[in-house]
Amino acid sequence: MSIYTKPLSELATADLQELLDAAAVENVRLEFKAEIPNKDETLKKLSSFANTFGGYMVVGAKAQSTDGRIEALPEVDLQAGYKQKVVDWCFGGASPPLTVEVSDPIATPAADSRVCYVVYTSESDTAPHFLNGRKGVYLRTDEFSARFEARLADENELRHLLDRRKLILERRARLLRRADQRFERYALNRAQELNANPMPGGKKKRLGANLTLCVVPRFPSRPLAEHAALKPLIQRNTVDWHQTMFPKAYTPMISQHESVIVLQPGADFSLFEVNVWGMLFYATNLEAEAGGRVGIHLHHLAGCVLLFLSHANKMLGALGYSGSILIEVRLASILGVPWLYAPREWPEFKEGSQLDEGAGFAIETTTAVLDEKTDKVAMEVLQYIGFPPTGLTL
Numbered sequence: 001m002s003i004y005t006k007p008l009s010e011l012a013t014a015d016l017q018e019l020l021d022a023a024a025v026e027n028v029r030l031e032f033k034a035e036i037p038n039k040d041e042t043l044k045k046l047s048s049f050a051n052t053f054g055g056y057m058v059v060g061a062k063a064q065s066t067d068g069r070i071e072a073l074p075e076v077d078l079q080a081g082y083k084q085k086v087v088d089w090c091f092g093g094a095s096p097p098l099t100v101e102v103s104d105p106i107a108t109p110a111a112d113s114r115v116c117y118v119v120y121t122s123e124s125d126t127a128p129h130f131l132n133g134r135k136g137v138y139l140r141t142d143e144f145s146a147r148f149e150a151r152l153a154d155e156n157e158l159r160h161l162l163d164r165r166k167l168i169l170e171r172r173a174r175l176l177r178r179a180d181q182r183f184e185r186y187a188l189n190r191a192q193e194l195n196a197n198p199m200p201g202g203k204k205k206r207l208g209a210n211l212t213l214c215v216v217p218r219f220p221s222r223p224l225a226e227h228a229a230l231k232p233l234i235q236r237n238t239v240d241w242h243q244t245m246f247p248k249a250y251t252p253m254i255s256q257h258e259s260v261i262v263l264q265p266g267a268d269f270s271l272f273e274v275n276v277w278g279m280l281f282y283a284t285n286l287e288a289e290a291g292g293r294v295g296i297h298l299h300h301l302a303g304c305v306l307l308f309l310s311h312a313n314k315m316l317g318a319l320g321y322s323g324s325i326l327i328e329v330r331l332a333s334i335l336g337v338p339w340l341y342a343p344r345e346w347p348e349f350k351e352g353s354q355l356d357e358g359a360g361f362a363i364e365t366t367t368a369v370l371d372e373k374t375d376k377v378a379m380e381v382l383q384y385i386g387f388p389p390t391g392l393t394l
Contacts, residue, residue, distance in 0.1 A: 003030075003056055003118065008103040011118055017109050019061065019070050026068030028140050029055035034062040036076050036117075042086060043093045044138055046121050047129045048150035050098055051161060052140035054123040060108070060116030075114030078105055086119060094129045096219055097323060125168055125221030128153070128161035137161065168219045171277070176214055176328060179281040182261065183212065183271050190269060207269050208287040209296050209337045211304060211330070213381075215312040218324035218364065220277040225319055227276055230260040234274060237318045239311045246307055247272055266304075272311075278321050282308040286331075288340060290347035295340030301385070305329075306378040313370045322367050329381055330360035359385075 001022060002015045026032060031045060036059055049055035060076040063069060079085075083102040090098035098121055105115035128137040136152040153161065187207040194205035217224075225233065231253060238245040247265030254261050259275040269285035284304055288297040309327075316325070335357045339350040353359075361384045363377075370377055 008101050008118055008120055011103050011106055013107050013109055016073060016106060016116055020073065024070050026063055029053055031057050032061035032063040032070055033057060033059045034074050036079065039089050039093065042089055043131050044150050046090060046098055046100055046119065047094055047131055048138040048140045050121045050124040050129050051127045051137055054121055055140065057119045058116060059119065073108045073116060075108050075116060078115055082117060093132050095132060096126045096129060098129055125164065126219035127164055128158060168221050172216060172220050175275060175277060175279045179214065179273050180212065183283040186263065186271055187269050207285055209334045210283060210285050210332050211301065212283040213305065213308045214279065214281045214328040216279040216326055217321060218326045220279065223276040224278040224321055225276055227258060230274055233318055234260060234262060237314050239314060241307055246311055274315060278319050280312045280315055290340055293349060295338040295349055296352065297340045302382055305381050309370065309374055309378050313374055316367050324364065324366055325370065327363045327365065327381065330358060332358040334358060
């Protein structure tokens with residue numbers, strides 16, 4: 001049947017008539033609803049599809065109570081904003097959020113003012129999806145059931161779903177670990193390059209205290225772009241920075257497995273990486289010199305955090321990703337490095353880390369929050385870092 005093969009945007013009256021002509025029967029991937037289901041019922045049905053094999057819910061189609069065979073298209077009244085309502089329910093009512101598609105209203109063979117809707121969700125790589133405020137996880141029943149309905153998963157089924165999600169989380173950790181290793185290797189090579197021919201009386205160059213900030217889909221379950229598309233994507237999506245742009249034009253770009261990396265998008269010791277899974281990784285040296293001393297300049301740190309988040313917001317939009325994200329932040333080589341603050345060019349220093357060589361944390365948020373409240377997200381990151389230190393203000 002064409003409902004399984006056509007994009008939802010192309011479904012039409014003839015496809016509804018086909019369901020009637022074929023006497024379609026509800027199955028593990030298809031359900032008929034004579035009336036518009038409420039939020040609770042919608043989430044229950046769609047989460048059971050996502051946790052099993054994916055499926056379609058036809059709203060405005062009536063099935064027989066005995067065997068689930070379609071018998072009529074009673075249709076429903078046109079619903080203002082129905083598509084966005086279902087999307088919002090699925091984003092806010094399930095954890096992790098459900099990804100769904102909702103058709104435009106489809107005219108029925110009766111050709112009156114009433115319509116049908118088709119709602120679709122695919123088998124989810126981020127399953128199990130729990131419903132907020134409800135216990136357990138719903139699955140779509142199999143062919144041995146009298147009727148195809150949503151039911152709670154048993155222990156073995158839940159373990160299987162959790163194993164499926166575990167693979168996604170392991171991928172996310174692996175992507176970040178690989179990006180960290182690439183930056184460490186680049187910083188070492190860059191230091192050797194800069195020190196090979198030092199300026200007379202110049203100091204040895206080294207990475208020193210540094211910041212890495214990674215913005216990644218919370219569940220990177222599928223590639224968001226072809227590898228060949230990453231370089232032009234970077235070139236088209238820059239942000240204003242220091243009267244120029246970030247990443248800086250004409251900086252070296254290299255292609256690595258699944259990724260494109262920009263070397264020196266900002267300072268000497270800096271790097272930006274984007275990969276096909278939607279991970280955006282930023283790294284930079286933080287040390288600055290003032291009054292003959294070296295420290296971590298508060299304004300520079302704050303500026304880097306805001307710059308990276310602003311650029312990540314633009315890149316995620318260009319990649320077409322919308323949903324939950326994780327922001328992972330790490331400070332490294334900070335032991336004994338003081339905080340630096342320079343009001344009116346007179347530098348002030350405050351004691352830095354006395355015991356910790358580094359620190360790291362993660363913040364969960366969404367692309368919508370990052371887009372609407374970038375400054376607020378940046379402030380949350382800075383508060384986790386723990387500055388401004390006592391006695392210093394931004």
